[in-house]
Amino acid sequence: MEKYDVAIIGGGSAGLAALKQLSNLRKQAILVEAGNKIGSKNVSGGILYSKKSKKGHVHNVEDVYGDVFLREAPLERKITKYILHSTSKDKVYSIDLTAAHDYESNFGYSVLMNKLNAWFADQAAESAQKFGGGIISGVHVSEIKFDEQRNTSIVKTDELEEFEVKAIIAADGVNSEIAQISDARKKFLPSQLYQGVKVVVKIPEDVINERFSLKSREGVAHLFAGDVSLNHIGGGFVYTNLDTLSVGAVYHFDSLLENPVEPYTLVDAMLKNPMICEFIKDDVPSRRKIDKNLPQEEQLRIRFAITKLIKSWNELRESYFSKGKRDERVKSGKYQSVEEIKEKLDSIREQLTQKYGVIFVTDYVEAEYSAKLIPDGKRCRMSKPYHRNILFVGDAAGRGIFVGPRIEGINVGIDDAVRAANSISRAIDKNNFSSDYLGEYYSSSVEESPYTKDMKQIDKDYLKIFLDASKDVPKDIISARYSTVLKLMSSDTIRSVAIKFANILGYERLLPMVESEDTYVKVPIEIAERLGKTVSKTYEPTIPSIAERIAKLKFNDDSNPHIKVLKPQSEFMKKLVTLCPTKCYSLENDNVILQHEGCIECGTCSQETDWKHTRGEKGIVYQYG
């Protein structure tokens, strides 16, 4: 049997950071990832933060990857504006929360996980190779056996021969199988989770700059609460990427179970909001029906010709509306000048309209639909994130921060990963992998992380920023429940005392009060109705059906189902018929039936199923993430 020092299971942002950090410490580690390509299984919103906390030291992404990170990593845009909108029909009231975004932060970049994780992987693999380690993708870990005598673990996979390691970092995400196999923790409960659903919308770079009044490579985050939530606890977001927008909806799982709606209707509610409609709109070619009287071959020829022309037009337009790509085309000699690109673009457009009757309409272009569960660290972080010689990091350890509209999982996972790598490096040096020397050390290191503090306590300075930002909101809107709280909070001196008292009560008791329908739905709607500006939409977006969305996704089909329904008649499973983001469940004769082919491995059904990720290389292959 082959032997290695460390196995890292899962190649998301957390696992990759662990590999890089172990290599930085000159230690050997093997990272095993189920997806065929690194990044193909990961989904985020997402904004990647680097923090400078007053509460202690955090390990940031640039500490792990070095200066090259800011120079070369595929970061979309640096977020410089952060705005919260309360919505009700066509009314929107906006509050600038940039100060909250900047709080304790070095930077926040919008990112797409597919590209970013691929870059992380390149960096980590190159370092790891020097110490006899590396990344192995397309391999799914199925079992771990602990060897009591040797104090080692034997890792079994679906694809490779088993191998032995001294320590394991479980970075296998929110639906961690390693946590189940090892009995380290129970599955997360719906009350501890959020469901995130997202679409990526294509818009040329320069159009984004102009529409959102942004300088090149600058970005904005728009957050939404109110009627877009369709009465659920949570909210929506629109983040600007380089030449796409991420439009998402994140809702508390309990609130979805209470009032089930198809997850895509929550994104659709965002897309239909007049403000967002205007954000996402673009010039979109629309085909007319081909004359059915023409011979079949001729119809086919025309269809192909139009497809080809539209593709060329899209690609060229994307370059034309991007300074970098525009210059590149001219530099490569493909075009003499920018004007020539424009001429070519116009000529394709004319050909499409004149010759093929294509019309150009105002609409939007959706590139990808995705979904994933998100752990709420306040409610589900593992109190001791280890089991024997297995250390849990990131989503697998239930560590994510939800404070106000902000979601932080990527940066938290990276911080965990560094702490895990440091702990293992120390154990290797002393050849001591006992729970006391390794697990407990890691656990206390994580406990000291400022992120853990953010998951346990209210930060009064952060809260003050919110209060200051919303000072123009008339107090009477805010229901009786909040008025005393607000009074206490508004005074600088009393606030400290009040927060101390609140923190003694603990998040468990406070959360039902704060994370309520009042906060996310009723109050924002009232604010929007009373104070909001009217925004009118100039068109109605053509939103794809769920079938069209699934058809657009890439799957590497597996004939073996990776999920087994255990309770086909349970209330929970019946709700899944509605709550599965890709409609994998249906009800037949009072039994819930699974059709696994469209599964995007979000984990929403995991609670009452025998749930595994797909075998290596199989299943969903995201292009953006």
Place this chain on the structure above:
Amino acid sequence: MSELNVAVIIKLEPDFSEGSVSYNPDGTLNRAETKNTLGPHSTIAAHAAFYAKVMYNARISIGTMGPPIAESALQMAQRLSDAEELHLYSDRIFAGADTLATAEVLKTGIEKMQGKMDIVFSGHRASDGETGQTGPQTAWKLGFTFLGNVIDYKIDIQNRTITAKRLVRLQGFSDVVEEIEAPLPVFISIDPSYKPLFNTISQRLAFGKFQKEAKIRAENYKQYLKVFNVQQLGVDPKYVGLPGSPTIVYKVERIPRGKATRQAEVLDGSNPEHIRKAVSKMKEALAAMVIK
């Protein structure tokens, strides 16, 4: 120093994939318009050589006989096999060679490669009108044991032997896998169904490492390329090209196509009526089937 030297002989062939291939009005191949690529069987041979690289850290050399543009095939094969040496045997005199004359050039070339070869791989056959004889004839000229239709192999470096699995297709019977052991050197013609398997972590790591190396090498392939004409290769002109070819293909006939007994019907996917028709046809077909 590597303990195993491996050569691959490959061929640049017309790309028969859609969009690349072009035909003359009479149905023959339009060579000028058709793009060229590394032949599909050569591709498999390159994969088989890469297996030796990953498993035994073999040193790989690739040779081909062809016009100057055949260097693109060498580059493609290098990208797949991480070869350190590329040989192009290119001379007008070589033109018109049959399999025997080609084998003469390849044999001489292989002997000029660095190190004494332990294994030579060739594809099963070329896809543009060749009979699968170049391989065996080259083996014969080299004096190597010939192993055809190999689907898997293992090397015992110490004892310098190879164990290979051969797929023997017996017409009228099921296929048989024959396992044989032979002393090195051998000449392997690789079966089209060959698929390398890497089952351990260390193999996967080596695979990744050499794949990356291969990519970089192929980007700078000229650095590894040596071109030989008749003199440089030092072959006797009597044995190569047309003069060295005892066989001449004087006519290629198309086999007339049998009349189709099935009737195709084009249905339009956007028309629900058509879809219904397709479904009912499928139902009909399924109903007629007896499932045991």
